[in-house]
Amino acid sequence: MKKTFTLILSALLSANLLQAQDSLAIRKFYDEALVNGKAYENLRYLCKNIGPRLSGSAGAQKAVEWSKKLMEGYGFDKVYLQEVMVPHWVRGAKETAFIIDSKNRIAVPIAALGMSVATPKDGITANIIEVRSLKELEALGESVIKGKIVFFNRPFDPRFIETGAAYGTAGDQRFMGPAVAAKYGAVGCIVRSLTEIIDDYPHTGATLADPGTKLIPAAAISTKAADKLSNMLRLRKLPLIKFYFKQSCQLLPDVLSYNVVGELTGTEHPNKFITVGGHLDSWDLAEGAHDDGTGVMQSAEVLRLFKATGYRPKNSVRAVFFMNEENGHKGGTKYAELAAQNKEEHIAAIETDEGGFTPRGFSFSDVSKDFIKKVNDNWKSTLEPYEVDQLTIGGAGTDIEPMKGKVPGVVLIGFRPDSQRYFDLHHSAKDVFENVNKRELQLGAAGIAALIYLIDQHGL
Structure with missing residues (x-):
């Protein structure tokens, strides 16, 4: 018994010494x-x-x-x-974007998404379809999406304590959204910036596409501008709201x-x-x-x-x-x-x-x-x-x-x-x-x- 106690005491002292050395x-x-x-x-x-x-x-x-x-x-x-x-x-010249209604052209901040393609030289103007998820986009289908600019507007979920989780659950609209929109005939894609803060700074980031996939111009829009665009689409009839953007990025x-x-x-x-x-x-x-x-x-x-x-x-x-x-x-x-x-x-x-x-x-x-x-x-x-x-x-x-x-x-x-x-x-x-x-x-x-x-x- 005494020997066992001695061994236990020796082990404890050794462990304490190691911990002291580590500290x-x-x-x-x-x-x-x-x-x-x-x-x-x-x-x-x-x-x-x-x-x-x-x-x-x-x-x-x-x-x-x-x-x-x-x-x-x-x-x-x-x-x-x-x-x-x-x-x-490379990004090229600074991007330009406007919300267009019957009376106004409202400038809004955007930034081309990494690996996106350029718009035509004179930019793109089209009606815009707002969606909150890839599933919603797919449910609308080609008959609704073709020829339009898709606007992904799912915000960060503020309930997550660790904000990386909010980024993860909102990120698919930037990573995959433009490629899916292209599949249904969209001519361009605008994605709400992946941030919870409401300001006028667009947040870029890469967008992905499988080899051989059709590419369309895609850009991030600031959260403040995204809220403005969403409110305008909600309050006015859809055909009265168009979106214009121009970007000159290229992949070398x-x-x-x-x-x-x-x-x-x-x-x-x-x-x-x-x-x-x-x-x-x-x-x-x-x-x-x-x-x-x-x-x-x-x-x-x-x-x-x-x-x-x-x-x-x-x-x-x-x-x-x-x-x-x-x-x-x-x-x-x-x-x-x-x-x-x-x-x-x-x-x-x-x-x-x-x-x-x-x-x-x-x-x-x-x-x-x-x-x-x-x-x-x-x-x-x-x-x-x-x-x-x-x-x-x-x-x-x-x-x-x-x-x-x-x-x-x-x-x-x-x-x-x-x-x-x-x-x-x-x-x-x-x-x-x-x-x-x-x-x-x-x-x-x-x-x-x-x-x-x-x-x-x-x-x-």
């Missing part, structure tokens, strides 16, 4: 991030000196070159580029671009990897500060924090700046293909692509309830003092998703900051450096470093 290491990451953090000033340079970084653009290439030099300057063990062919879509041949990779080589398991990343590309309406400048700068900052505090990971840790998340996902696909081709063993991959807001925790994709219970039992109390302890089952991220099925054993994890303000800015001209809070950004980088440290020390 001390994590405290060092936070101190370094909050006192000497570099993510915010790096983000300033990315936003103000480089700016928009849509795949295939000069800005994207400039960002690649600068990012590689940044990580080399930090002295990471390896810094290299992964070649990837990406789409090259694919071009060569790159993922940017920085690595700290593991001291014990150099051939086992933990990846953290975000996407370097951004939409062209603004600076791509929260989407996803914050994510790539946090990813580089994690490795810098390890070096600055003297932490040498057991496993190799990579920061990856993925290219082309916004309109093709080619960078994430290429990273997964190369990992599989090289037979790399990946323990975990973490994506930070939900903005640089106050960190809340992490979501683990495709894991069991028993798994998430064990993660919480082991790590929640360690992360709780930093308020980054919400460890749940959920999505991980677009860029690391292709690793599923290609890279056996990898656990996919999404960094989860507070979501309430993200879609106010997302894909719009408001996504600029000035809307990023320095402390929130650097708390997030330290929180990600803490989780990677725990995974590196204790495994999953």
Whole structure:
């Protein structure tokens, strides 16, 4: 009995010692991030000196070159580029749109959807049909839709606490709506911006179509203008309301671009990897500060924090700046293909692509309830003092998703900051450096470093 008690006491003391060591290491990451953090000033340079970084653009290439030099300057063990062919879509001249009734032409803000085609040179004028869902569109059919502009006007559902869920349930009208409208003979498509805030900033984003599908011009309309158009359609007879829009976007041949990779080589398991990343590309309406400048700068900052505090990971840790998340996902696909081709063993991959807001925790994709219970039992109390302890089952991220099925054993994890303000800015001209809070950004980088440290020390 005495021997058993001694063994139990020894195990408890050992566990407490390990937890104390973990807490001390994590405290060092936070101190370094909050006192000497570099993510915010790096983000300033990315936003103000480089700016928009849509795949295939000069800005994207400039960002690649600068990012590689940044990580080399930090002295990471390896810094290299992964070649990837990406789409090259350009917006062209600023779009024009009017609501037209019998007496007035009312100008409204729109932005062409990514990968959309241009209107004819003189634009399109047609009657407009308002729908709230793809099912409603399909129920109307070709006899009603043909020759008209389809107006998708389903707003965000405000009942969701996590706003990404509202984005997910409203998003099909942008992702697939134009292609479905084209199938029924529509000549154009206007989509309510995917945001809850009511303002005059259109939010762009990619629209999708299967190869060989007929394409029609498609644009996002600001929420304020969408409400105005909807009210006019409701109060007046349909034939009296027309819509005009003009856009000159085009899809050019694919071009060569790159993922940017920085690595700290593991001291014990150099051939086992933990990846953290975000996407370097951004939409062209603004600076791509929260989407996803914050994510790539946090990813580089994690490795810098390890070096600055003297932490040498057991496993190799990579920061990856993925290219082309916004309109093709080619960078994430290429990273997964190369990992599989090289037979790399990946323990975990973490994506930070939900903005640089106050960190809340992490979501683990495709894991069991028993798994998430064990993660919480082991790590929640360690992360709780930093308020980054919400460890749940959920999505991980677009860029690391292709690793599923290609890279056996990898656990996919999404960094989860507070979501309430993200879609106010997302894909719009408001996504600029000035809307990023320095402390929130650097708390997030330290929180990600803490989780990677725990995974590196204790495994999953």
